Amino acid sequence: MSTALFECQNLLKRYGDNTVVNDVSFSIAPGECLGVIGPNGAGKTTTLRMCLGLAQPDGGRINAFGLSMPDDALAIKARLGVVSQFDTLDPDFTCAENLLVFGRYFGMKKADIQARIPQLLEFAALSHKANAKPGELSGGMKRRLSLARALINNPDLLLLDEPTTGLDPQARHLMWERLQQLLQQGKSILLTTHFMDEAERLCNRLLVLDHGRKIAEGTPRDLIAQHLEPDVVEVYSNGALALVDSPIAALAQRVETSGETVFFYTQDAAPLLQALNAHTGLRTLHRPANLEDLFLKMTGRQIREEG
Amino acid sequence: MFRFWPVFLRNLLVWRKLAIPSLVANIAEPLMWLVAFGYGLGALVGDVKLGDEQVPYILFLASGSICMSAMNAATFEALYSAFSRMHVQKTWDGILNAPMRLDDVLLAEMLWAAFKSLFTITAILGVMFALGITQSWKLLAAWPILLCVGITFSCIALIFNALAKGYDFFTYYFTLFLTPMMFLSGVFFPRDQLPGIVRDISAWLPLTQAIALVRPLFMNQWPTDAALHLGVLAAYALLGWKIALHLTKKRFKA
Numbered sequence: 001m002s003t004a005l006f007e008c009q010n011l012l013k014r015y016g017d018n019t020v021v022n023d024v025s026f027s028i029a030p031g032e033c034l035g036v037i038g039p040n041g042a043g044k045t046t047t048l049r050m051c052l053g054l055a056q057p058d059g060g061r062i063n064a065f066g067l068s069m070p071d072d073a074l075a076i077k078a079r080l081g082v083v084s085q086f087d088t089l090d091p092d093f094t095c096a097e098n099l100l101v102f103g104r105y106f107g108m109k110k111a112d113i114q115a116r117i118p119q120l121l122e123f124a125a126l127s128h129k130a131n132a133k134p135g136e137l138s139g140g141m142k143r144r145l146s147l148a149r150a151l152i153n154n155p156d157l158l159l160l161d162e163p164t165t166g167l168d169p170q171a172r173h174l175m176w177e178r179l180q181q182l183l184q185q186g187k188s189i190l191l192t193t194h195f196m197d198e199a200e201r202l203c204n205r206l207l208v209l210d211h212g213r214k215i216a217e218g219t220p221r222d223l224i225a226q227h228l229e230p231d232v233v234e235v236y237s238n239g240a241l242a243l244v245d246s247p248i249a250a251l252a253q254r255v256e257t258s259g260e261t262v263f264f265y266t267q268d269a270a271p272l273l274q275a276l277n278a279h280t281g282l283r284t285l286h287r288p289a290n291l292e293d294l295f296l297k298m299t300g301r302q303i304r305e306e307g
Numbered sequence: 308m309f310r311f312w313p314v315f316l317r318n319l320l321v322w323r324k325l326a327i328p329s330l331v332a333n334i335a336e337p338l339m340w341l342v343a344f345g346y347g348l349g350a351l352v353g354d355v356k357l358g359d360e361q362v363p364y365i366l367f368l369a370s371g372s373i374c375m376s377a378m379n380a381a382t383f384e385a386l387y388s389a390f391s392r393m394h395v396q397k398t399w400d401g402i403l404n405a406p407m408r409l410d411d412v413l414l415a416e417m418l419w420a421a422f423k424s425l426f427t428i429t430a431i432l433g434v435m436f437a438l439g440i441t442q443s444w445k446l447l448a449a450w451p452i453l454l455c456v457g458i459t460f461s462c463i464a465l466i467f468n469a470l471a472k473g474y475d476f477f478t479y480y481f482t483l484f485l486t487p488m489m490f491l492s493g494v495f496f497p498r499d500q501l502p503g504i505v506r507d508i509s510a511w512l513p514l515t516q517a518i519a520l521v522r523p524l525f526m527n528q529w530p531t532d533a534a535l536h537l538g539v540l541a542a543y544a545l546l547g548w549k550i551a552l553h554l555t556k557k558r559f560k561a
Contacts, residue, residue: 054403055560074406088401092321101320104313105405150404 005030005065005188006051006157012059013046013212020046021057022212028157033179033189035203037196037291039299043212044192045085048161051190052082065156078106081150085161087142089134095121095145096130099152106153116152123181124148125174140171147178158182160191164198176201196291206291210299220291227297228289229253231269235262235276236283248275256296265289310407314415315422318392322423333427337376338434344368344495345440355497362526369440370525371494373449374456374517376431381424381457382485385464386477389416393468403559413555417461417548424457425450443527452524452537456517459540462547463513469554488514513543 004027013021021043028034036044049055051062053073062069064076090098096117103113121127124144126137134142143163150158163179164172172195179202183189193199199206200220208216208223216223233252235243240262249255251272252264266272269286276284322329349364357367392398399412429450436442467480491505492498492514498506509515516536523530530536 052404074408077404077406080404082404084400084404086397088397088404090317090321090398090401091396092324097320101313101317102401102405104316105402105407107310107313107406153405 003030004028004063005032006190007063008047008051008060009062010060011047011050011057011062013043013050013055014058020212021050023060024207024209024212024214025060026207026214026217028188028190030156030188031183031186032205033183033191033203035199035206036190036192036209037194037199037206037295038192038209041211042209042299044209045161047209048159048190048192051159052077052080078153079156081153081155081158083143083146083150083158083160083163085165087134087146089142089145089149091134094131094133095126095137098134098145099149102149103152108153113152116154120148120151123151123178138171140167140174143167143171143175144178147175151182155187157188157190160189162192162194164193164195172198196295200291208295208298215298216294224289224291224294227294229265229267230289231266232287232289232293233264233266233269233272233276234285234287235264236260236285237281239279240282243276243279248272251275263293265293310411311415311418314402314407314412315419317398318415318419319422330430333376333380333423334430334434337372337379337427337431341365341369341372341435357497357522357526360526365440366525367497367522368495369435370522371492371518373428373431373435373453373525374492374514374521375489375494377424377428377453377456377517378460378485378488378514380427381420381461382464382480384420384423385416385461386468386471386480387474389420389465389468390471390474390477392416394471399559409556409559410552413465413552417458417465417551420461420464421454421457424461425454428453428457441525441527443525445524445527445529449521449524452517452520455537455540455544456513456521459513459517459544459547462544462551465551466547466554469551469558488512491515493518511539513540516540516543 007027009025011021011024012019024043024047026034036047038044046055050057053070053076056070065079067076069076090101093101099117099120100110100113103116118127121130124147126141126145126148129137129141134145137145147163164175167175176198179189189202191202203220205219206217206223207214216227218226240260241257243249243262244255244257252266254265256263264272273284273286276282345365345368349368352364354361355364355367402412403409432446432450436446467477471477491501491509492512494514498509498515501509516539520530520533520536
């Protein structure tokens with residue numbers, strides 16, 4: 001733990017009577033990607049804001065690079081790169097100008113920034129858009145420009161708040177590929193996400209938050225193995241719900257329903273599938289348990305209000 | 308110490324792209340007022356009695372309206388433009404992800420609004436000089452004073468920026484504060500015309516203080532009680548700044 005690049009201990013944040021972050025601790029090792037997942041209002045963004053010194057914790061400690069928040073906020077932020085949930089690009093500047101102006105906020109010299117701009121634009125696959133303004137860019141391009149902007153100061157740690165929300169699959173895969181490149185270069189990443197495939201693909205370790213509390217922590221594989229049966233059989237179509245009270249349900253360790261769909265979680269799917277075959281007209285899907293199952297098991301299936 | 312500079316520079320770079328239309332808006336309107344009222348109304352009014360002196364109405368109006376222009380230019384920038392950057396475009400949020408404090412950003416916005424005001428009044432002063440409304444070299448002293456006026460009004464405006472939920476909120480500030488001040492501070496007519504109590508209160512308005520400093524310079528005289536007037540302006544600026552900073556920090560903590 002002493003080698004941690006970034007460390008939060010017992011973070012606490014209240015807004016009035018509402019405790020939005022409750023006793024959350026985590027650390028990030030050099031070169032590691034830590035994912036924070038949780039439903040809307042779980043406290044993900046507030047946690048990130050405290051890590052940036054933008055919100056004052058009501059309790060707990062934040063240390064980074066041997067410095068402490070909020071006293072050394074500026075020195076810490078000088079070594080961070082941030083992509084916030086909503087783009088804050090300057091609409092009046094071109095892509096290249098956005099990078100130049102942002103680099104100045106770090107006290108960088110114009111010549112040094114300009115030397116970095118071509119490689120950053122290339123990294124963001126935006127070399128051909130150097131003179132375009134953000135309004136002329138697609139959603140994916142804007143996110144990549146935000147990422148390039150966050151890299152202007154060559155940060156050690158990137159804080160990414162839902163970096164791929166709202167992107168189409170192509171743009172999302174390109175973003176993942178770039179983030180993996182950064183990890184290979186030895187950068188560390190803290191990212192929040194709603195996408196379990198994103199968390200599984202990028203993150204060495206995951207932190208599951210719900211109602212401001214940490215409810216689980218570990219590698220994606222370990223979390224699934226610890227908390228879930230390995231196989232899932234989903235059954236749709238009319239009559240599926242009747243199976244819940246039939247003897248077939250005994251062939252699964254756990255049964256969940258969502259709308260007209262029944263989820264059977266089981267150690268061994270073979271006998272279950274055989275029994276289901278006897279029922280004609282049922283549509284079934286047999287697959288391994290994944291992070292999404294874990295997430296839904298831990299945080300429930302009910303819809304959360306905007307948090 | 309100078310962390311505000313890159314933020315100031317950012318605003319300057321954006322403005323450079325829009326400078327021509329913005330220049331026209333900032334300068335054409337005050338000049339139209341000056342010409343229409345100064346020459347038009349001035350012909351009816353003749354001279355204005357100021358103390359023991361008779362002053363041509365156009366000179367009286369020009370010296371008041373230059374202060375009003377400084378006030379308006381700083382106010383517009385610190386309200387509408389700063390609010391766009393703070394709330395609509397989220398430019399401030401982006402800046403705060405870099406090693407910057409909210410104090411730095413607010414200071415940059417305050418100085419930027421004052422700078423824009425200085426730019427506007429410089430152009431208007433140039434035109435007034437060219438029109439021969441006044442050609443006193445004491446105008447050179449009016450220039451730094453008008454910068455102080457810009458600073459004072461941008462500090463005050465930033466209070467309302469920090470409180471605003473939307474652009475509509477600024478209507479209150481204009482209707483309830485700036486417009487009455489414009490009429491009570493002796494821009495268009497001498498404050499002697501005001502009823503006693505109103506006159507006594509209006510003496511302490513920041514725009515009145517500004518005019519007390521600038522008008523004598525237009526008349527090729529040195530202002531009396533200059534230190535007092537500058538002190539009052541500085542007090543408004545300092546108090547405005549403190550309140551604006553406090554409210555802005557509160558807004559960003561939410």
